[in-house]
Amino acid sequence: MRIEIGDYGARARQVIREDPQVREAVTGATLAFDAKRRRSYDEIDSDAWRRWAEAVKSHALTHLDRYLAEAEARLIENGAVVHWAADAGEARQIVMELAAENGVRRVVKGKSMVTEEIDLNPALEGAGIEIFETDLGEYILQLLDEPPSHILGPAIHRTLEQVRELFAERLETPPDGNPDTLARAARKVLRDAFLSAEMGITGGNFLVAETGTVALIENEGNIRLTTSLPRIHVAIVGIEKLLPRMSDLAGFLQLTSRAATGQPIGCFVSLIQGPAARPGDDGPKEVHVVLVDNGRTDVLAHEHAWEALRCVRCGACLNVCPVYRQTGGHAYGWVYSGPIGSVLDPGLLGLREAMPLPFASSLCGACFDACPVRIPIPELLLEWRREAQEEGLTPWRERAALTTLAQMATRPGLYRLAGRIGSRLGGSALGRALPMLGDWARERALPKPSERSFRELWREGIE
């Protein structure tokens, strides 16, 4: 996916002004997701579960070399083929070569953020391979030629009316088709694809080192089909997805589902160890696991940002975020949006490339409270802001304001003079005059400043 983060401000404004139904659809969907998440957290001792999950992931990440080697060894024992890709280009290359060697003409895909990250679809299409996104939301977006806007509900920014119109045009469904009719039409197209594709491509929610298990959670069954029917299954997995043991997986399958959709577990979970070997198994003859770095080792080496690698891609932080709700994910300009995108993208892409995302937050802290692995997102946002300031990446107006403030704060005479001017200017005029508060003050009535300064009151003795 092309990186267009630099235009965040302009894109956000454009969505809010020109496409108001996006805001409506995204707010409705995220509030519904979040209500289910809250109810589901209440059914368990969510504090204890989240602390446990944080500790398991932190353990795995601080022993990642050991667990990667262990997972690789188990997968090879199970008959799978393990590939390693340092960056997006290498990952694409591996899949392209596998497809070419096996004469693959048709691919079915399960929803996967990492395949968006490495831009896999355009590469395969360029080689004349037909690709079917099989998650219903992803399929809608493929028809619209749009990237996903939410980790879990990739098409939540599209309304029923829009899907109706799209399907009527492309799948010849009735113009007033209900969701059931529309889903049936998609199912028909995709069922044919499942039965004829030579290769299935998925991501992986978790990779268990102890058993070499790629675990995938979903509700539709499309991932079960993608990993079962084609002759070749390729799982593309970020190196941070490791879990030490099968017993850890049991907790993570449940907690991730609860955080994502409020279910005790997704309707379907696939546990994949390797290619079909025993009698009766009609599964793929080849299973390939591609372990992808693509910036993750940079994040791992960062003093603070490494904690973002605990992310299980549940989308809970997007659902609670008052900023994300206004625009949906497209404004953020890359694969990972919302609070987690704002702390992960600077690590994966470099801070310069990810500006101004660390500033696209009100720091309200709701994301941390929802996060199943307790990623300190607000703290990481502040850390990235600090680094941006240090590297001179912040907007000039903000830099100028902070420099002025620093000068005033160290010169009492200047401070007094500014205070007197401020109190004369009064509420809104003062707001508009200050470089950082202009936009904020335009929409609000500021309280009237006191006529006497704090220093004057102090001298007189505060009663």
Place this chain on the structure above:
Amino acid sequence: MIGRSGGARDRILRRVGAATAARERRPHPGALAGDGPDDVVAAFADRFRRSGGEVVAAGMGWRGGELLRWLRDQVPEVTAVATAPDLPGELRPDLPEVAAREAGAGVSVGWGGVAETGSLILPSTGGRAVQLLPPLHIVWISADRIFARLEHALLSLAADLPAAAGLHSGPSKSADIGRTVVTGVHGPGRCVAFVRGALRSPAATE
């Protein structure tokens, strides 16, 4: 086998090693505490139903004949089935056998179940097409194979892992169109657990 990696494998592992060496190693917290439900069979049935699954209390004596009667009664339009290769002959309904993609129902036998999540565990040796392609999936399961907690079930499964296993916790569903839930999107739209043995375990009824 080790596939393509160029020098990527060693480079990545070196970088990971350097990053983790510089950081304090965190300990593993051990198992997640919890008891799971007391009455595992009732809890399984309750959870599975709440996710849209159906549960039939099949006595220990139920065989293929009882299943056939249920099919005739519930889904008379189903005239042919696909059955899992590891399904014992006595649990097979007496209907014509067809390929999974043409069958009105698929009949499998579950390796086990999980009470806390309401899940059926289906090993790939049972044939994946049977578990996924027909619009109706029927799974025979023994009440004494239902585990209280997912952790216990997965640890037991790990002792002899098949190439793949599926956890099915209700029918296929999606809310991707207009946030309205539709069932049977890709996988089976109906999933019925035929639980052999008492639905309520003796300990819980005392």
